[in-house]
Structure formats: structure tokens, C-alpha cells
Amino acid sequence: xxxxxxxxxxxxxxxGLLLTACAAGQAEEGNAPPEETTTEQSTAMPDASGDFGExxxxxxxxxxxxxxxxxxxxxxxxxxxxxxxxxVVAHYAGIVWGDQETFDDSYSRETPSMFSLNSVVQGxxxxxxxxxxxxxLLLSIPSELGYGPSGGNADAGIGPDDTIVFVVDLVEAYGPxxxxxSDATEVSGADALPVAVTGGLGEPASVAVPDGAEEPSxxxxxxxxxxxxxxxAMGQSVAIGYATxxxxxxxxxSSWASDAGRGAGPYAxxxxxxxxVDMLVDVPVGSRVVVLTPPSEESPAYAHVVDxxxxx
Numbered sequence: 611x612x613x614x615x616x617x618x619x620x621x622x623x624x625x626g627l628l629l630t631a632c633a634a635g636q637a638e639e640g641n642a643p644p645e646e647t648t649t650e651q652s653t654a655m656p657d658a659s660g661d662f663g664e665x666x667x668x669x670x671x672x673x674x675x676x677x678x679x680x681x682x683x684x685x686x687x688x689x690x691x692x693x694x695x696x697x698v699v700a701h702y703a704g705i706v707w708g709d710q711e712t713f714d715d716s717y718s719r720e721t722p723s724m725f726s727l728n729s730v731v732q733g734x735x736x737x738x739x740x741x742x743x744x745x746x747l748l749l750s751i752p753s754e755l756g757y758g759p760s761g762g763n764a765d766a767g768i769g770p771d772d773t774i775v776f777v778v779d780l781v782e783a784y785g786p787x788x789x790x791x792s793d794a795t796e797v798s799g800a801d802a803l804p805v806a807v808t809g810g811l812g813e814p815a816s817v818a819v820p821d822g823a824e825e826p827s828x829x830x831x832x833x834x835x836x837x838x839x840x841x842x843a844m845g846q847s848v849a850i851g852y853a854t855x856x857x858x859x860x861x862x863x864s865s866w867a868s869d870a871g872r873g874a875g876p877y878a879x880x881x882x883x884x885x886x887v888d889m890l891v892d893v894p895v896g897s898r899v900v901v902l903t904p905p906s907e908e909s910p911a912y913a914h915v916v917d918x919x920x921x922x
Contacts, residue, residue: 654671654673654674654675654676654680655671655676655680655682655748655750656668656669656670656671656707656748656750656775657669658684658748658775658777660777661685661746662685662687662744662745662746662779663701663779664717665703665715665717665718666703666777668705668712668775668777670707670708675707675708675750675752675773676750677752678752679733679736679737679749679750679751679752679755680749680750681737681741681747681748681749682747682748682749683741683745683746683747683748684745684746684747684748684777685745685746686742686744686745687741687742687743687744687745687746687780688742688744689742689743689744689745689780689783690742690743690783691739691740691741691742691743692727692738692739692740692741692742692743692780692783692785693739693783693785693786694727694739694786694875695726695727695728695785695786695873695874695875695876696726696727696739696783696784696785696786696875696876697724697725697726697727697783697784697788697849697875697876697877697878697919697920698724698725698726698727698738698780698781698782698783698784699722699723699724699781699782699783699920699922700716700722700723700725700778700779700780700781701716701717701722701723701778701779701781702714702715702716702723702776702777702778702779703715703716703717703776703777704774704775704776705774705775705776706767706768706769706772706773706774706775707750707772707773707774707775709767713763713766713767713768713774714766721922722779722781722922723847724847724848724849724878724920724922725878726849726875726876726877726878727739727875728874728875729878731751731755731756731757731774732751732755732756733749733751733752733755733756733774733776734749734751734776734778736755737749737751738778738780741780742780743780743781743782743783744780744781745779745780746777746778746779746780747776747777747778747779747780748775748776748777749775749776749777749778750773750774750775751773751774751775751776752773753769753770753771753772753773753774756768756772756773756774757770757772757774758770758771758772782920784849784851784876784919784920785875785876786865786866786867786872786873786874786875786876787814787866787867788849788851788865788876788917788919789811789812789813789814789815789851789866789917789919790811790812790835790837790851790896790897790898790917790918790919791811791812791835791837791838791839791896791897792810792811792812792813793811793812794811794835794836794837794838794896794897794898795835795836795838796811796834796835797833797834797835797836798832798833798834802832803832803834803900804820804823804824804832804900804902805817805818805819805820805823805855805900805902805913806818806819806820807834807900807915809915811835811898814851814853814864814866814867814868814873815851815853815866815898815915815917816853816855816864816868816915817853817854817855817900817913817914817915818855818859818913819855819856819857819858819859819913823857825857825904825905825911826902826903826904826911827904828904829889829901829902829903829904830901830902831889831890831893831899831900831901831902832899832900832901832902833893833897833898833899834897834898834899834900834915835897835898836893836894836896836897837894837895837896837897837898837918838894838896839894839895839896839897839918839921840894840895840921841891841892841893841894841895842881842887842890842891842892842893842894842895842918842921843881843891843892843921844881844882844891845880845881845882846880846881846921846922847878847879847880847881847921847922848878848879848880848881848887848890848918848920848921849876849877849878849919849920849921850865850876850877850878850886850887850890850916850917850918850919851865851866851876851916851917851919852864852865852876852877852886852914852915852916852917853865853866853914853915854912854913854914855912855913855914856910856911856912857905857910857911857912857913858910862912865877876919886901886903886914886916889901890916890918893918894918895918895919895920895921896918897917897918898915898916898917898918899915899916899918900913900914900915900916901913901914901916902914
């Protein structure tokens with residue numbers, strides 16, 4: 611996701627891309643293809659007890675942490691494979707190699723977390739794709755693919771040279787081709803829209819600004835088709851597919867692939883923190899909407915077509 615896209619999705623321009631609790635400020639690097647450092651098993655890996663959905667207990671071997679990124683499948687799921695650039699819903703627990711206590715986990719919060727693989731530490735970006743939803747993974751992440759590039763994470767007790775270990779339970783995933791419902795109920799016809807949206811429901815979409823169209827003076831959300839999921843609520847994490855165009859007609863990014871090239875993958879953000887998902891409160895999951903944002907000192911006006919993929 612390029613910087614212009616990040617500004618376009620951050621409607622208040624100060625929020626930028628919103629990273630999850632285990633991110634390390636590497637969202638710009640998230641589109642890189644996985645390096646060939648991942649292996650399926652290492653004899654130096656710790657033991658991690660517990661079944662899928664249960665908080666693990668870690669027991670570390672006497673050996674030093676293994677070199678490189680290591681991924682062990684603790685239990686294999688039967689869902690679809692997670693794609694690169696996906697948004698993933700997962701339970702997880704993270705611990706510094708050799709420690710006794712985790713520095714973060716979702717199990718104690720009793721709800722899985724949603725995150726984009728573009729916006730987390732590189733060990734997750736590289737280690738999670740290719741594994742099936744429903745799987746329980748054990749990841750050993752060296753500092754250079756964890757918090758090392760950002761100097762560690764003092765608040766979590768992670769030093770710049772620390773290897774970190776995660777158990778990750780893959781609950782759901784939304785890949786770069788994910789869209790809203792194909793059978794969503796149409797609300798606004800094409801003639802009623804101030805911009806031109808192409809692409810059928812359940813298909814990737816694009817948006818164009820007609821010549822001479824008046825710039826929006828305030829943020830506006832227009833529901834094109836209403837899904838039958840639960841309405842988005844304040845404080846939730848929301849995943850969207852999107853395509854964005856600046857008011858001068860220049861493309862500003864898309865989650866979906868097109869003739870212009872590879873898509874950026876879905877965006878995930880918290881409602882109420884200044885990103886485009888703030889404009890989706892009360893919109894049901896599965897819907898397709900147009901969001902218009904006015905110009906500011908830092909950015910032009912934008913037109914967005916958005917499919918609401920999930921809310922947690």
C-alpha cells in the first residue's frame with residue numbers, strides 16, 4: 611500500500627494506517643513477497659500446549675533460539691489457505707524466547723483480533739500465508755523480522771535483539787479478491803450516484819469521477835447495496851475491500867487486482883480512530899458503499915467504493 615493510498619484511507623489525515631497490537635511499524639513493507647526462510651519444523655522450537663482456541667503454555671528448550679523464521683503447524687485446519695496480503699482474524703499469544711510470561715495475547719480478552727498481513731511484523735507477513743484457516747501455528751521470529759528494525763518494544767519488554775515466539779490460531783481470512791455479498795439488496799442505482807462505479811456486486815469494483823463533478827464539501831457515505839450481516843458498530847475492527855480515486859481522476863489505490871497491476875489487499879482498521887471505517891457505522895456487513903471525502907490542506911478530495919467484508 612503506497613503512501614497516497616494510506617492518506618486516502620485515513621480520512622482525518624493524522625491517523626494513517628492503523629497497526630494492530632503486534633505491529634512494528636512495517637506497513638509499507640507488507641507487500642513484499644515472502645522470503646525463502648520459512649521452514650515447517652525445527653528441533654529447537656519450544657513446546658506449546660493447548661488446543662485450537664485455548665491459551666497456550668510455553669516451555670523452551672535449553673538451546674538458543676533457531677536462526678531465521680521458523681513455522682511449525684501444531685494442528686492443521688480444513689479451511690481455505692490464507693493468501694498473501696490477507697486480513698486475518700486470529701487468536702494469538704506472544705512471548706520473548708525464554709521468558710515465562712507472554713507480553714500480549716488475545717485469549718485473555720476472550721475475542722480474536724483482526725489484522726492485515728500488510729501491517730504486522732514481517733514474521734507474520736511471511737509466516738502465515740499458505741496455511742489453512744482453522745490451523746494452530748507456532749512461529750519463532752528473529753529480531754530482524756520482528757521488533758528489531760524499530761529498536762524493540764520497551765513497553766512489551768522486547769529488546770532489539772530478542773527472538774519472539776507466537777502461537778496463532780487462524781479463525782478467518784479475507785484475501786485480496788474478497789468482496790461484499792453478490793446478493794446484497796440494491797439501495798442506490800447508478801443514476802443516483804455522483805461518481806461512476808463499475809463492477810457487479812460480489813465482484814471487484816472501481817470508481818471514476820465524472821468530468822466537472824463538484825467536489826464534496828463534507829464526508830458522505832452512500833449505500834449502493836445493503837448486505838444482510840450485522841451493522842458495523844463503534845469500537846469494532848472492520849475489514850474492507852476498496853478502490854480509491856482522487857477527484858482529478860487519478861487512481862489512488864485498490865485492494866483488488868486490476869489491469870494496472872496487483873492490488874494492495876483488504877484494509878483493516880478500528881472504528882473510531884480516524885480511518886475510512888469510521889464512515890461505516892450502522893452499515894451492515896456484506897454491503898457496498900461509496901464514501902466521498904472532501905479536500906484538505908494535505909490531500910485532494912477522494913471517491914472510494916467500499917465493500918464491508920467483516921466486523922469484529
